[in-house]
Amino acid sequence: MQTEKVTNHIIDWLKEYATKSNMQGFVLGISGGIDSAVASTLCAKTGLRTLCVEMPIHQPANQVTRAKNHIKALKHNFANVTNITVDLTTTFDQFKDVLPAGESNRLLDLSLANSRARLRMTTLYYFAGLHQYLVAGTGNKVEDFGVGFYTKYGDGGVDLSPIADLMKSEVYEVGRYLNVADEILDAAPTDGLFEDSPSDEDQLGASYDELEWAMEQQERGKTYKDFSGREAEVLRLYHILNTKNQHKMNPIPVCEIPVHLKK
Structure with a gap:
């Protein structure tokens, strides 16, 4: 950098x-x-x-x-x-x-x-x-x-x-x-x-260096099945956290009302 x-x-x-x-x-x-x-x-x-x-x-x-x-x-x-x-x-x-x-x-x-x-x-x-x-x-x-x-x-x-x-x-x-x-x-x-x-690290279960590596691997389309040992464990943990916390990262969902229901 x-x-x-x-x-x-x-x-x-x-x-x-x-x-x-x-x-x-x-x-x-x-x-x-x-x-x-x-x-x-x-x-x-x-x-x-x-x-x-x-x-x-x-x-x-x-x-x-x-x-x-x-x-x-x-x-x-x-x-x-x-x-x-x-x-x-x-x-x-x-x-x-x-x-x-x-x-x-x-x-x-x-x-x-x-x-x-x-x-x-x-x-x-x-x-x-x-x-x-x-x-x-x-x-x-x-x-x-x-x-x-x-x-x-x-x-x-x-x-x-x-x-x-x-x-x-x-x-x-x-x-x-x-x-x-x-x-x-x-x-x-x-x-x-x-x-x-x-x-x-205690809360997340992995170090930031490990999570950065996992983030890069997921962006490359890799899954924990492509690795073994600690790498597989970290990538699986990253996927779980990333999935669970999507509600924080995505826009608030809005219930869109069909136009015909407003007439």
């Missing part, structure tokens, strides 16, 4: 889109992970106003520290960057308290995790409306179009996606070019939505 040219292309695209939309800048959530670090740096480099929002919800200290350090570095390097912290822990706990008690299981945990993401989306759009900003997404290509590893109307609810055509490995490549801190580059990716903060 021609990293410098790709980086400049994204920056130009962001600036052009915001200008044509008559918007004043960008707002995005900062998690302490590589995707939000790269996306926020790209937004900052447009020269347009960039608001970085921390939205902790029972967040582990190391994630909070990485997020704060990244924002501090951005503000040092870019005069157009501002930040705010909105601690949503109490809001989330109060939301959870008014819901009917559910049986403690994986489905309940997942539902609450997605609720965290949707609270954060709502918060970002509050600031977007207040300042005439665009909500910039932080999803990469494998997550957004491969395995659907994001929350519908949560972190998937954005105005534009600057890094969604980059594989995870390419996001890291751009991150190194942008001098993203080593503590972020070296951290295990996690969505930060669960109390025990499992890594993305």
